[in-house]
Amino acid sequence: MKILVCLSNVPDTTTKIKLSGDKSAVDMTGVQWVINPWDELALTRALDLKEKSGGKIEKITVITVGESYTEPTIRKALAVGADDAVRINMMPTDDYEVASNIAAYLKDNPYEIVLSGIESSDYNGSAVGGMLAEFLKVPSVSSVSFLDIEGEEPILKREIPGGTETVKVPVPFVAIVQKGIALDPRIPAMRGIMMARKKPLTVVEPTGESAKSTFIEFGMPQPKAKVKMIDPENAGELITLLHEEAKII
Amino acid sequence: MSVIVYTENWDGKFKKSSYELVSYAHAIATELGVETIAVSIGQVADDQLNVLANYGATKVLCAINEKFTVLDNAAYASVIARAAKANNASVVVFANNFTGKAVAPRVAVKLEAGMANSVTALPISFDPFVVPKNISNGKANGKQQINSEIKVISLAQNSFGLKENEGTLTIEAYDAELDDSKFSTQLVEKNTVSGKIILTDAELVVSGGRGMKSPDNWGPIEELASILGAGIACSRPVADEGWRPHSEHVGQTGKVIAPNLYIACGISGAIQHLAGVNSSKVMVAINTDPEAPFFEAADYGILGDVKTVLPQLVEAAKKFKAHQ
Ligand SMILES: Cc1cc2nc3c(=O)[nH]c(=O)nc-3n(C[C@H](O)[C@H](O)[C@H](O)COP(=O)(O)OP(=O)(O)OC[C@H]3O[C@@H](n4cnc5c(N)ncnc54)[C@H](O)[C@@H]3O)c2cc1C
Ligand SMILES: Nc1ncnc2c1ncn2[C@@H]1O[C@H](COP(=O)(O)O)[C@@H](O)[C@H]1O
Numbered sequence: 001m002k003i004l005v006c007l008s009n010v011p012d013t014t015t016k017i018k019l020s021g022d023k024s025a026v027d028m029t030g031v032q033w034v035i036n037p038w039d040e041l042a043l044t045r046a047l048d049l050k051e052k053s054g055g056k057i058e059k060i061t062v063i064t065v066g067e068s069y070t071e072p073t074i075r076k077a078l079a080v081g082a083d084d085a086v087r088i089n090m091m092p093t094d095d096y097e098v099a100s101n102i103a104a105y106l107k108d109n110p111y112e113i114v115l116s117g118i119e120s121s122d123y124n125g126s127a128v129g130g131m132l133a134e135f136l137k138v139p140s141v142s143s144v145s146f147l148d149i150e151g152e153e154p155i156l157k158r159e160i161p162g163g164t165e166t167v168k169v170p171v172p173f174v175a176i177v178q179k180g181i182a183l184d185p186r187i188p189a190m191r192g193i194m195m196a197r198k199k200p201l202t203v204v205e206p207t208g209e210s211a212k213s214t215f216i217e218f219g220m221p222q223p224k225a226k227v228k229m230i231d232p233e234n235a236g237e238l239i240t241l242l243h244e245e246a247k248i249i
Numbered sequence: 250m251s252v253i254v255y256t257e258n259w260d261g262k263f264k265k266s267s268y269e270l271v272s273y274a275h276a277i278a279t280e281l282g283v284e285t286i287a288v289s290i291g292q293v294a295d296d297q298l299n300v301l302a303n304y305g306a307t308k309v310l311c312a313i314n315e316k317f318t319v320l321d322n323a324a325y326a327s328v329i330a331r332a333a334k335a336n337n338a339s340v341v342v343f344a345n346n347f348t349g350k351a352v353a354p355r356v357a358v359k360l361e362a363g364m365a366n367s368v369t370a371l372p373i374s375f376d377p378f379v380v381p382k383n384i385s386n387g388k389a390n391g392k393q394q395i396n397s398e399i400k401v402i403s404l405a406q407n408s409f410g411l412k413e414n415e416g417t418l419t420i421e422a423y424d425a426e427l428d429d430s431k432f433s434t435q436l437v438e439k440n441t442v443s444g445k446i447i448l449t450d451a452e453l454v455v456s457g458g459r460g461m462k463s464p465d466n467w468g469p470i471e472e473l474a475s476i477l478g479a480g481i482a483c484s485r486p487v488a489d490e491g492w493r494p495h496s497e498h499v500g501q502t503g504k505v506i507a508p509n510l511y512i513a514c515g516i517s518g519a520i521q522h523l524a525g526v527n528s529s530k531v532m533v534a535i536n537t538d539p540e541a542p543f544f545e546a547a548d549y550g551i552l553g554d555v556k557t558v559l560p561q562l563v564e565a566a567k568k569f570k571a572h573q
Contacts, residue, residue: 013501014520017389026389037502095354096363118350121501121524123384123391126345126366126403130322130354139433140322142351155437160320160347161259161450163441167319169433176351179503180495212363212397216379219390227534227544232553236565238533241549243569246531248510249453249477 001149001171002059003046004111006102006128007077008036008120009070019218026122026218033073037185038117042175044182046115047081049149056149059083061111065098067091071201078196079188085201093211095127101208102128103135112171113154118143118178123215129176139169145180252278253338255329256287256301256309257348263297265411266344266450268304272412273404274342275305276371281339286310288332288423290325291317295420302418304411310423320348321434326355328425333360338399340378345403346449353403363395367405386505387527405528407452407507448497451480453510454529456499458484458522460515460536460555464492469559470514476566482506482526484516500525512562514555518543535559 011031018027035043043062050057062077064070065088074085088105092098106114114136116129133140145164146157153168156175188196230237242249254274256267271287278285287301287309298309312328329352333341341356343349345367357364365380369390373379379394380402395402448454455474457467474481481497488498499506501521507528514535516522523546526532534543535551535558544550551558 013524017385019389094363096357099354099358121386124367124382124386125364126350127354127357127364130351131358131364133322134326134355134358140351140355141434142322143347160439160441162443162445162447163439165319165436165440166438168435168437179498212357212361213365213393213395215391216394217392218384219392221387221390224546225548227547227550229550229552232551232558235551235553235558235561236568238549238551238562239565239569242510242531242533246510246548248531249569 001057001112002061003050003057003113003115004106005039005043005046005060005062005077005082006114006116006132007039007043007062007064007074008117009033009064009066009073010036010120010122013121017220019220023217023219033070035073035077036117036120038119038177040185041182042115042117042177043077043080043082044186045147045177047186048182049147053149061086063088063102063105065090065092065101074201075196076188078199078201079192080186081192084199087201087203088206089203090206094213095125095131096213097209097211099128099131099135101206102132104208105204106136110172114172114174116174116176118176129174133174136172136174138172138174140174140176141167141169142176144175144177147175147177147181250281250283251286251336251338252281252283252340252342253329253333253336254285254287254306254342255349255352256289257344258289258291258293258297261291261293261297263293263300264450266346266406268300268411269409270342270344270404271301271304271306273371273409275414276412277340277342278305280375283339284308286332286336288312288329290328298420299418302416303413305414305416306418307416308419308421310421312423312425314425314427316429316432319434319436320351321432322351322355323433324427324431325352326359327427327431328423330356330359331425332423333399341399341401343401343403345405349403353401357401360399360401361397362399362401363397364401365393365395366403368402369405369408383528386501386524405507406449407509407530446478446480448480448482448499448504449506451506451508453477453479454482454506454508455479455512455514456482456484456516457487457493457514458516459486461487462515466556467493469563472563473559473566476563476570479510480508484522513543513547514559516543517541518546
């Protein structure tokens, strides 16, 4: 059995967002690139599963649709333990394009389990995993907080409003993961970093469909009005303000 | 032509968020001069379905199959995409919730449609079709133009409100023609807590951080939440310490919520925490440290100890509710 983990290359969350002069793009100079946090946890879970699988899981591959500047992020995934990597060489414009190109690659290179994150922390698309499953015509399970492959069939837990459901789906499938799938991401060790340099990173050219949408402009939220301080001795005033001024209760 | 809106039900009932979604879809349909058609999956009684008319739906297509009791992303997507095609939809609207995120992307592929997720308001223009959306968890926003013939969008929760309408609707049984082979998700076990306000749906949220000092001090938060009808949340260290359940953890690595009101009690306001609550309409910070970063993000601040401030809020909330 082989697992594929989709990696989105995103700016570190603490990055302060700057826009280009004409607001048509987010200024990426000086950005610290990281693996999207959900993908990092998905990879961690995949590695845990492989290690305890006794050889049942042969290989973990990571895949990114992106230009060469995403390679340091991909190498980091190899350094924490992925066996090999694929980079589809293009600058994707939307989730449709990302999913279609991963799907096109998978037609000739099938995997039993594909993991993606519930959302990229940059564009908050929440779409690639579901779109990929539909392109591949395979089942998908979303909001997955647990995955195991011990028995005959993989078992997944997904979050639903007010609780969780344990479900089974036949392989191949796409699991779209969120909080809980792994606790803390793995940190690459020196040995891993050295080994990562020798692991295969295959670059392939895109063969999927083009984007269906595009961002035409970006903006910053309205600057917040200064906080209104309330006397701690008379804190009940807050309730009045929330009713009369903010009209929220 | 039509705007299709997927109205999810919970045990056969709609929620306010379903009505908000129909209001939103209807506003788009009015702009385009087309019909608003709701798609409902699973058993829902007619009196529930009829309420959708109050928000602008003129027709509801009801797909019923005993297998719909378990969410199967592929099967649900088939129903909605098929209804969209049959009714010549130009826009398909989802809620940006668990089910929306699970199903909408599959529908987009079936319809060869571009998709915008977490849309915050009505389209800015219709030709070209441009919608505003949050990016970077609300740290910025973007205008996304969808170029395909059909557009799939999901509306960020609590971002449009209810718009009442007068009208009637026709209820049609909808045969999605799905045979059993189309369902592949098998339910093994279900664990839900009933009677609790679901955090991601909550319009008001009271949240506690490490400044609460001990799990034994949550009484006033629970009381305030219960008086206001609010959900309860917490910061990550609080969940990690086991003071509160993980389901209450909000932030970059927890839930992302967008309530109308977020009251942060003893939470410093770290950027990873704010990433999960930034889209709240009004935020209140209660903290003993005047330098706490939360005061920069908050609309109202109380520089004080949660031990003395929270009981005052509980009293004031009780009085307020008594007078309503
Ligand atoms: C990759 C990453 C992801 C993360 N994800 C998340 C996440 O999803 N969610 C999250 O919450 N955090 C997350 N964090 C952690 C985050 O950086 C902060 O450490 C965390 O939010 C702090 O929690 P806190 O505010 O409860 O505690 P603290 O930072 O300890 O703050 C406690 C606050 O309470 C105040 N206080 C103390 N006593 C009182 C009192 N008696 N009355 C009133 N106020 C009082 C203090 O002044 C202080 O401001 C993440 C961190 C990393 C690195
Ligand atoms: N460019 C990309 N290359 C590979 N995987 C991606 C890419 N963008 C997004 N993904 C995957 O899709 C998930 C959700 O991203 P999104 O739909 O863009 O919010 C991410 O967590 C990744 O697993």
